[in-house]
Amino acid sequence: MSDSLPEPGPAAVPEEPSYEPAAPAPLGVERTPTGNAEVDAQLERLGDVDHLAADGHVEVYEDVHQGLRGALTALDARPQPTPSYALPSPDHRP
Numbered sequence: 001m002s003d004s005l006p007e008p009g010p011a012a013v014p015e016e017p018s019y020e021p022a023a024p025a026p027l028g029v030e031r032t033p034t035g036n037a038e039v040d041a042q043l044e045r046l047g048d049v050d051h052l053a054a055d056g057h058v059e060v061y062e063d064v065h066q067g068l069r070g071a072l073t074a075l076d077a078r079p080q081p082t083p084s085y086a087l088p089s090p091d092h093r094p
Helices: 037-051 054-076
Strands: none
Touching: 037 054
């Protein structure tokens, strides 16, 4: 009679749970129109991140930032005055 113990089998290794990244979900942030078409278009563009994975947000944010800077720069530009009347030609004599 042998006093040997049975050979242990392979140890059961628990499976690690697999984590899938969550699908993009809207943040539900309301965007209130400003009345400026250029700015409002940029605010609407921010809504695109609701449908992108997090690694796609940077591109949208940079695009919106550039668009808002452009809109602000346009506001700083002084428009050229336009005369509200026609100047008489040099040949015009009363």
